[in-house]
Amino acid sequence: xxxxxxxxxxxxxxxxxxxxxxxxxxxxxxxxxxxxxxxxxxxxxxxxxxxxxxxxxxxxxxxxxxxxxxxxxxxxxxxxxxxxxxxxxxxxxxxxxxxxxxxxxxxxxxxxxxxxxxxxxxxxxxxxxxxxxxxxxxxxxxxxxxxxxxxxxxxxxxxxxxxxxxxxxxxxxxxxxxxxxxxxxxxxxxxxxxxxxxxxxxxxxxxxxxxxxxxxxxxxxxxxxxxxxxxxxxxxxxxxxxxxxxxxxxxxxxxxxxxxxxxxxxxxxxxxxxxxxxxxxxxxxxx
Ligand code: SAM
Numbered sequence: 115x116x117x118x119x120x121x122x123x124x125x126x127x128x129x130x131x132x133x134x135x136x137x138x139x140x141x142x143x144x145x146x147x148x149x150x151x152x153x154x155x156x157x158x159x160x161x162x163x164x165x166x167x168x169x170x171x172x173x174x175x176x177x178x179x180x181x182x183x184x185x186x187x188x189x190x191x192x193x194x195x196x197x198x199x200x201x202x203x204x205x206x207x208x209x210x211x212x213x214x215x216x217x218x219x220x221x222x223x224x225x226x227x228x229x230x231x232x233x234x235x236x237x238x239x240x241x242x243x244x245x246x247x248x249x250x251x252x253x254x255x256x257x258x259x260x261x262x263x264x265x266x267x268x269x270x271x272x273x274x275x276x277x278x279x280x281x282x283x284x285x286x287x288x289x290x291x292x293x294x295x296x297x298x299x300x301x302x303x304x305x306x307x308x309x310x311x312x313x314x315x316x317x318x319x320x321x322x323x324x325x326x327x328x329x330x331x332x333x334x335x336x337x338x339x340x341x342x343x344x345x346x347x348x349x350x351x352x353x354x355x356x357x358x359x360x361x362x363x364x365x366x367x368x369x370x371x372x373x374x375x376x377x378x379x380x381x382x383x384x385x386x387x388x389x390x391x392x393x394x395x396x397x398x399x400x401x
Contacts, residue, residue: 140241157263164229307379
C-alpha cells in the first residue's frame with residue numbers, strides 16, 4: 115500500500131469511496147510519518163505480541179503494527195471504513211478487523227480467542243470524544259494486557275499522567291494510577307493530522323500493575339470517595355466529600371483526622387495512601 119500518511123493518497127481513497135470525515139466519531143487521521151513507527155515501537159509491538167487497536171481509520175497505524183507485531187485485531191465503529199481497510203491492509207495476513215463499538219466489545223473474550231500464548235498490548239490513536247471512558251473501560255475490566263499506549267489530547271494526557279498530590283492531579287489520575295503506571299511518551303502537534311484538530315496531542319503509555327498500589331476496604335466506595343473529593347476542586351476535602359456523598363461534616367472531619375490528615379486539606383494534596391486512608395476511615399464510620 116502507498117503511504118497512508120500522504121495527503122494525496124488519503125484524498126484518493128476519500129474520492130474513490132466517497133468518504134468524508136466524521137467529527138462526531140473523532141476522525142482525525144495521522145499524516146505525520148514519524149508518529150506511527152514511534153507508537154508501535156514504544157507501545158511494545160514486537161514479534162511476540164498481539165495488539166488490539168481501537169479505531170484504525172484508514173489503517174495508517176494498523177499498517178505499522180502489522181509489520182512489527184505478531185497479530186493485530188483492530189476494532190472500528192464506522193462501517194464505511196471496513197471496505198477501505200480491506201484494501202489498505204490487503205497485504206497482511208496477521209490482521210483481523212472487527213466492525214464494532216469498543217465500549218460494547220467483550221475484550222476479555224476477544225483476547226482469549228485471538229491472542230492465545232501471546233503478550234497483549236493496546237495501541238491506538240483514540241477518538242477524543244470518548245478518551246477517558248475508553249481508558250477506564252480498558253483498566254477496570256482488568257484485561258490480561260501488558261500496556262496501553264494511546265494518543266490523546268495533550269491536556270487529557272497531562273492530567274492522566276499527573277503525579278498525585280500535585281495541582282494537575284484529579285480523579286482520573288487516581289483511577290489510572292490504581293491500575294497502572296502512566297507515563298507521557300511524546301507530544302504530537304495538531305498539524306500532524308487530517309483534518310487538524312483544534313488542540314495538540316500526546317502519546318501516553320500505561321503499564322498495567324499486577325496489584326493495586328493500595329489495598330482498600332471497598333473498591334467501589336474508594337472510587338466514589340475519589341470522585342467526590344474532586345467534585346468541587348476549589349473546596350477543602352471535607353466540604354467536597356460531605357456535599358458529594360451527602361454525609362454530615364463531623365463524620366467526614368473524623369475520617370480525615372483518623373487518616374492522619376489536617377482538617378483543611380485539599381483534594382489535590384492527597385496521595386494514593388492518603389486517599390485510601392480517608393476512604394477506609396469513612397467506610398468504617400458509615401458501617
Ligand atoms: N487510527 C487512525 C489514525 O490514527 O489515523 C484513526 C484515528 S481517529 C482519531 C479515531 C478512530 O476511532 C476513527 O476511525 C473512528 O471512526 C474510530 N472510533 C470512534 N469511536 C469508536 C468506538 N466507540 N469504537 C471503535 N472505534 C471508534
